[in-house]
Amino acid sequence: MDKQRLPLPEMRDDKHRHKQFNGHLDSNRFRPPKYKTRYTIFDNNNLNRSQSLGSCSAANNSSQVAHAISFRSGSECPDAGILPASPNASTSMCCNESHFEQCFERLAKLGEGSFGEVFQVRDRSDSQMYAVKISKQLFRGEQYRAERLEEVRRYEEFSGHENCIRFIRAWEQYDRLFMQMELCRESLEQYLYRCRQISEERIWHILLDLSRGLKSLHDRNLIHLDIKLDNVLIDDDDTCKLADFGLVIDVDKANNHQATEGDSRYMAPEILQGQFSKAADIFSLGIAMLELACYMDLPSNGQLWHELRQSKLPEEFINTISVELQQVIRTMMSPDPQLRPTADQLLAHPRLQRIQKEEKSMVTLKLLSKCFRRSRRAVWIKICNLKTAAYRCLFYILEFLHLYKPLTASQSSGCGNNAAAPSSPSSSMLGVPRVEFQLVGSTPIGNRDCYVSDFLSSIDNLELSQQGTPTACGREKLVNSTPLNHHHNKSARLRSCSARKAQAENSNLLTVDASNSRANLSAPKVLDSSSFLRKKLFLLDSDEE
Ligand SMILES: Nc1ncnc2c1ncn2[C@@H]1O[C@H](COP(=O)(O)OP(=O)(O)OP(=O)(O)O)[C@@H](O)[C@H]1O
Numbered sequence: 001m002d003k004q005r006l007p008l009p010e011m012r013d014d015k016h017r018h019k020q021f022n023g024h025l026d027s028n029r030f031r032p033p034k035y036k037t038r039y040t041i042f043d044n045n046n047l048n049r050s051q052s053l054g055s056c057s058a059a060n061n062s063s064q065v066a067h068a069i070s071f072r073s074g075s076e077c078p079d080a081g082i083l084p085a086s087p088n089a090s091t092s093m094c095c096n097e098s099h100f101e102q103c104f105e106r107l108a109k110l111g112e113g114s115f116g117e118v119f120q121v122r123d124r125s126d127s128q129m130y131a132v133k134i135s136k137q138l139f140r141g142e143q144y145r146a147e148r149l150e151e152v153r154r155y156e157e158f159s160g161h162e163n164c165i166r167f168i169r170a171w172e173q174y175d176r177l178f179m180q181m182e183l184c185r186e187s188l189e190q191y192l193y194r195c196r197q198i199s200e201e202r203i204w205h206i207l208l209d210l211s212r213g214l215k216s217l218h219d220r221n222l223i224h225l226d227i228k229l230d231n232v233l234i235d236d237d238d239t240c241k242l243a244d245f246g247l248v249i250d251v252d253k254a255n256n257h258q259a260t261e262g263d264s265r266y267m268a269p270e271i272l273q274g275q276f277s278k279a280a281d282i283f284s285l286g287i288a289m290l291e292l293a294c295y296m297d298l299p300s301n302g303q304l305w306h307e308l309r310q311s312k313l314p315e316e317f318i319n320t321i322s323v324e325l326q327q328v329i330r331t332m333m334s335p336d337p338q339l340r341p342t343a344d345q346l347l348a349h350p351r352l353q354r355i356q357k358e359e360k361s362m363v364t365l366k367l368l369s370k371c372f373r374r375s376r377r378a379v380w381i382k383i384c385n386l387k388t389a390a391y392r393c394l395f396y397i398l399e400f401l402h403l404y405k406p407l408t409a410s411q412s413s414g415c416g417n418n419a420a421a422p423s424s425p426s427s428s429m430l431g432v433p434r435v436e437f438q439l440v441g442s443t444p445i446g447n448r449d450c451y452v453s454d455f456l457s458s459i460d461n462l463e464l465s466q467q468g469t470p471t472a473c474g475r476e477k478l479v480n481s482t483p484l485n486h487h488h489n490k491s492a493r494l495r496s497c498s499a500r501k502a503q504a505e506n507s508n509l510l511t512v513d514a515s516n517s518r519a520n521l522s523a524p525k526v527l528d529s530s531s532f533l534r535k536k537l538f539l540l541d542s543d544e545e
C-alpha cells in the first residue's frame with residue numbers, strides 16, 4: 001500500500017488546553033485508507049452510543065466494522081493493514097462484542113488526557129500486557145478523524161526508537177480510534193509525585209533519555225509541541241520514553257496556523273506569537289526539568305508564568321540544585337529561542353557525555369564478560385576432552401599391561417553369558433587382578449558436575465571384577481563385581497546399588513587388593529569403585545551462554 005500523508009491538523013475543538021490557531025479548512029482533506037479486516041462486527045453495546053448522536057458517521061455502517069489503521073507501506077510491514085483475528089472471534093461475533101473486547105481483557109485505567117483514556121489490558125491471544133488508548137470523542141467529521149489518525153502515523157514513525165513508546169497497532173471502530181502500545185510502568189509525573197525527591201544523577205539520566213527521544217523527532221524536522229511530565233512514560237528498565245504524538249507537526253510543511261499549542265504550563269513564550277520551532281520543545285523540556293528537579297508546581301498563567309519565561313527563576317527552588325544543572329535549565333528556558341541549545345548540543349553537554357561514556361563502557365563490560373564466560377566454557381570443554389583422552393590412554397595402557405579388559409558385546413549382554421568364563425589371555429596371568437568394564441562415551445556436555453560414571457554407558461558398567469571370578473555362581477557373594485551389564489535385570493541393579501551403599505564408607509580411591517588376590521583366587525574380590533564413581537572429575541561451567 002502506498003504511504004499516504006494526511007494533511008496537518010488545522011482545527012481543534014478541545015476546550016481544555018489546546019487552542020486553535022487561525023483555523024483554515026482544507027477542502028482537499030481525504031480519508032486515510034481503510035483496510036480489510038478478517039471479520040465484521042455488527043454492533044457495540046459497550047461504547048456510549050448516545051455520544052454519537054449527530055456524528056457524521058453514526059449512520060455509516062462501515063464504522064461498525066473494525067478497520068486497521070496504518071500508514072506503513074506494505075513492503076515495510078505486510079500485515080500492517082490487517083487486524084488479527086481474536087481468539088474467540090466466532091463466539092464474540094454473535095455476542096456483538098467490539099474488536100477491543102474480543103481481543104483484550106480490560107484490567108485497569110492507566111490515565112486520561114484531553115484526547116483519550118488509556119487502559120491496561122491483557123491480550124487474550126498471547127496473555128501479554130499492553131496499554132490501549134481509546135479516543136474519548138467520537139469522530140465528528142472527516143477533519144477531526146484525520147487529526148486523530150495523524151497520531152498513529154507519528155507513533156509508527158518513532159516506534160523503533162528506544163526513547164519513544166513502542167507502538168503495536170491501531171484500529172477504528174464505532175467512530176473511535178484505538179491504539180495498542182507497550183505498557184509502561186508510570187508517567188514521569190506519577191513518578192515525581194511518588195518519589196518527590198529525585199536525585200540529581202537520576203535527573204541527568206532522564207534529561208539524556210528525553211534529549212535522545214527529542215533528537216529523533218527533530219532530526220526528522222518534526223516538533224512534538226506537547227512535551228510535559230505527563231507525556232513521558234517510564235518502562236520497567238527505568239528508561240524514559242516520549243509518548244503522546246497527538247500534536248506533532250512537520251516544521252517544513254506546517255504554517256503557524258496549522259500548529260496547535262500544548263499544555264500552557266510547559267509552553268514556550270514565542271508560541272503566543274505563533275512561532276513554532278524545535279526550540280519550543282527545548283523550552284518545554286527545560287521547564288519540565290525544573291519541575292522535576294525542584295518539585296515545583298508550574299503555573300498555567302499569571303505573573304509567575306511570565307517570570308518563568310523571562311529568565312526569572314524562583315531562587316528558593318532553583319538554589320536547591322547544583323549550579324551545573326541550573327545552568328542547563330536556564331539556557332533551555334532562554335526567552336530567545338535562538339539562545340536555547342539544540343538536542344544535539346544538549347547531548348554534547350559534558351555531564352551527558354560522561355553518562356553516555358559510562359553507558360558505553362557498561363555495554364562493553366557486559367560484552368566482555370559475556371565473551372569471557374563463553375571462552376571459559378570453551379576452555380572447560382577442551383579440558384573435559386583432554387581428560388577423556390587421558391582416561392582413554394590410561395585404559396589403553398592398562399589393557400596393554402593386561403590389567404584391564406574391555407567387555408565385549410556378548411559379555412555385556414547379560415549375566416547368563418558370564419557364566420561361561422572368558423578365556424582371555426590374561427587368565428593365564430594368575431594373581432594379577434583385572435579390572436573389567438566397558439568404557440563408553442566421551443566428554444559429558446551438560447551444565448553439571450562430571451563424574452567418572454559420565455564416561456560410562458550406565459552405572460552398572462563400572463562394576464568391577466577380577467579375571468576368572470566365578471561370576472554366575474558366585475554372584476551372591478560378590479559385591480560390586482563382574483560383569484554387570486544387566487540393564488534389564490532389576491535384582492542385579494538393586495544389588496549393585498546396595499553394594500555401593502555398603503562401600504560408601506570404605507576407601508577413597510580405586511584400589512585393587514593385589515596382595516590378597518593371589519591367596520584368594522577362588523574367593524570373590526572386592527574392588528571398591530564407589531569413591532571412584534563419586535569422585536568429581538571436573539565442574540562444567542554452569543553458565544548457559
Ligand atoms: N503506554 C502507556 N503505558 C502506561 N500508561 C500510559 C501509556 N500511555 C498513556 N498512559 C497514561 O495515560 C495518560 C494519558 O495518555 P496520553 O497522554 O496519551 O493521552 P492524551 O489524551 O493524548 O493526553 P494529553 O492531554 O496530554 O493530550 C498518560 O499521561 C499516562 O499516565
Ligand SMILES: [Mg+2]
Pocket residue numbers: 113114230231244
Ligand atoms: Mg498526554
